[in-house]
Amino acid sequence: MSHGHKGVAPAHQFESVEQQQRVARFGMWMFLISETMIFGALFTGYAVYWTLYPEAFQEAAQFLDVTYGTVMTVVLLVSSTTVALAITALEGDRRRLAAGLFGVTIALGLVFFVLKIIEYAEKIGDGLLPTRGFEYPGAESADQAQVFFSWYFVITGTHAVHLIVGLAAIGFVIWPILRGTYHAKYFSPVEGTGLYWHLVDVIWIFVFPLLYLMGRAGGMG
Amino acid sequence: MDDTRETDPAEGDAGPNYLRAGYSIRSWLLTTDHKRIAILYLVSLTVMFLVGGAAAVLLRLELISSEASLVSGDGYNKLFTLHGVIMIFFFLVPSIPAVFGNFLIPMMVGARDMAFPRINLASWYLYMTGAILGIAIIVGGGVDTGWTFYTPYSSTYANTHVILAVAGVFIAGFSSIFTGLNIVATVYAMRAPGLGWGRLPLFVWSLLATSLIILLATPVLAITLALVAVERATGIGIFDPGLGGDPVLFQHLFWFYSHPAVYIMILPSLGVVSEIVACFARKRIYGYPFMAGASIAIAILGFFVWGHHMFVSGQSVYAGIVFSFLSFLVAVPSAVKVFNWIATLHRGQISFETPMLYAFGFIGLFVVGGLTGLFTATIAVNVHIHDTYFVVAHFHYIMVGGALMGYLGALHFWWPKIMGRLYPERLARWSAIFVFLGFNLTFFPQFLLGYQGMPRRYHVYPQEFELLNVFSSGGAIFLGLGYLLPAIYLTWSLKYGRAAGPNPWGATGLEWTTASPPPSENFARTPRVTEPVYNYTGERQS
Amino acid sequence: MSGPREGFVSAFVVLALLLVLTVLTVVAAYAPIGVFHVPVALALAGLKSILVVLYYMHMRHGRSSDWVVIGTGLLLLAVLIGMILSDVVTRGWSG
């Protein structure tokens, strides 16, 4: 598969490129699991308050927009697909295709981000920012609903921060791919970046039903 | 091995080594050599230890009298917060993994460097950023929440630099995640040919267990503290009951990290003691698989017991009883460790160099700390002693008696390897004994104070507790001096110590097969392991 | 590494599955299934994640060491969520 690349030398601490890629992947998985624990803590907090204030939370969840949530989910799923395709392309040493697919990923990520900003702006415009100016129509459970929106902003906000980091990381690998720094024989940083982006996607796969879709049929457990 | 001044500075260290790889500041600050990064950590940790130690001395001086004498109430609160934050997050958590883990793990597995050298350097810079924030807080007027940052005090009521403090801890947290990640990746993938899992030194096993905790628990603390900062900065309701929140949730998330964090501090010391005991008893550690398994078991079990910090917090009675039961289980692998060390001594050839004295001291203090841990795990007794000096004494036996004795033991054991010089042995032995006695005088009275009911974090206290406090403060002065002695003679040895040679203790392990100090690439050529671990008895090669 | 681990076509097949599961998730949220909303939502999300992990993250060909990392992480995640919730749920049980 190597099309005229010069011999690939491993970094000084490794015996072979093979070993280097294996270690990089292993290290990236450890980092991803660490990241997962961050969201684990956030979901724990969210679950605790659901348990404490089920009615108020169910009511408050109706203020989230299913359409936004669904569109954002689809956008992220497609962006994950383009990353997977890009890695496949790179493994086949089709570097321009890989770079192009990463470009599409960035575009999709930006679409997600813009949607997020619009959604935030709407929520803030409706007085649902859970701070001093919080205005909530369901008066008696306003305190508890405020907690719901706190977690909504904290969870989606933390996710958005990860999304931005992922976008930046992808931005940093595109040029080296085109230049040939990364290629079919050595692309560990690209693979790590891809894994990171997939994690951002997986987290959202859980955020979507657990925030946007709760209590839609009325009466939940 | 007597201390001697007939030194020949040139002897034995003529060859190139990592210390001579460059003398410029740049060559240190941009290094990716794991050994140099270890030295960077050693220096910065020592500075932080001195800052945290100075705070401890002030605290104990204040407590000599039951009245407010030296500092104001706020001043006292800031001092114990500073002491706790610095000692835990900026000294004990990074201590052995960042200094000795960094220096030794690649050497023990026969590798040229850590798996991710640049991330390793980044980890030190993150640590320094956190530490500088910590120092900035002192300059800027302090923080008074206690190292536990309990809400809603930290998120709403305190009017000190809480956000800066949690930012420092947050950043330091990622520093330790990077270190842990590097350690696991290095051990997993970079072992020398022939070095199977059953041949790893127990120090390596203990750091694997430590890294497991670091990787899985630290992120939870990081996000929890970030939430406190967010709540404080923006007023959105997360933990503050005034805004609909639940402060007990904070405690759960906090202790999910901070209890396992105790094992982050103690597990590496358990590994160090195994190395030292094997070396100075000239025997393979008895029950090696059980010792390795016990480290992993402590790490895993350590995740199931955090609720014993919350028996009187308003946690449910049922959860309390379950947490109590699980807490007891940790005692089993801890006991396995102690008994296997003793069995290792049996029919050994025991000698009493300084590292071995620290190892003996460690075992004694760890036994007391561990057994008093049973008191705190016993839920009905815990109701009485929770948040009293009993708990303060207990965790100092584990974290200072245990973790710090292990750190000092490691420092003395591997100092000749790291610096290529021997320290004055007799002086070092006396200071080890001095530290041990000073420690017990400081902290044993606190068990008694605690059961009598003296709450912790008290600036002034009823007169009847004064006598025992005077003993404790007296011990603290001894202990403080005891810690200064190694700083002095180890520094002295850098210039005047005798050259150590590759293996002054006659120890096994790959790190002793190369020069002291080691060359930049650690080994002249990749070692090949053909012997079982701790092969002190010269068994047949396999 | 020699040659791609996954083909272009499989990526699109997986995407199609993911989209179908997303539709199912939305439908299930509005379906009258009572207390099963949360378990069903979690099961569908779990299924989607498994697809992403196996195919997009290449764990179909993953090493056992990577699986150990994932498994340990998920175990501890379960401990975190499970034990905290067990406290919250049982708080009201005693007088």
Place this chain on the structure above:
Amino acid sequence: MLPEQASTVAADIDNLYFYLIAFSVVATALIVALIIAFAIRYRRREGAEPAHRDRENWKLEATWIVVPFILIIIAFAWGANLFVEVSVAPDDAEEIHVVGKQWMWHVRHPNGRREINELHVPTDRPIRLTLSSEDVVHSFYVPAFRVKQDAVPGRFTSMWFEATEPGEYHLFCAEYCGTDHSRMIGRVVALAPSEYERWVEAADDPLVSAGEELFHDMRCADCHTGEPDATGPDLFSRYGTAVAVEGEDELVRFDREHLRRALLDPGARVAEGYPAVMPTFRGRLSDREILKLAAFVEARAEDE
């Protein structure tokens, strides 16, 4: 080395504590003795043969896994059993409300009588405290009773005890709560049932209790501690008597008017032998509040 045993559970908890001590002492002695014995017996000698490697023995490992396990399970079961007793109040317990607030304890008895930093309880009757907090987490701790419970803002928690011996016991805040955490202390006064009835029925002037609260809020006791070396003179022993004032030959009667002037214009009449460091409360206390304070000082002076 034990605090008094003044509640029904105190002796039980101490017994469990003694079991743990006995277990610990035996274990420590065993370990230390083995280490010392081996250290002497197997110390390194010149020219000795290399050490033997002991054959590993899983039975030995199993022994020191199983034996400690059994011994600690006893401690667990004993502790859990006792904990249920300590946590679950008897049905007939009398309920008293306690509210923690930086940095004092407010107590309200069932008949409405209030106290600050003091809790009067009858002996031989189970008392259930319902705890809450107005600000941060506090913890209500009575060492002599061996009980402790956090007061959590936004929630009610509860604890119970039954005092066995009449007397005065320490009350501590055990959860760090800010600047004056270590001064958030008080006393629990256990009275014989008949005396308690008398105490609880005693007229409780709302003016006096309001005054007591002000006395704490304005932190009067920071200086007027009642101790001989305090910054300010003891108010309660001097109230109603004639006191000496700096720069005046005549003694001055310490009455409501004197208190009022001392609060509003503290520099005018400084108690002899004390530094003139009292700040003015002009603008911080209304006339009505001064009246409340005076009522409290007067009532306390009569008590003493």
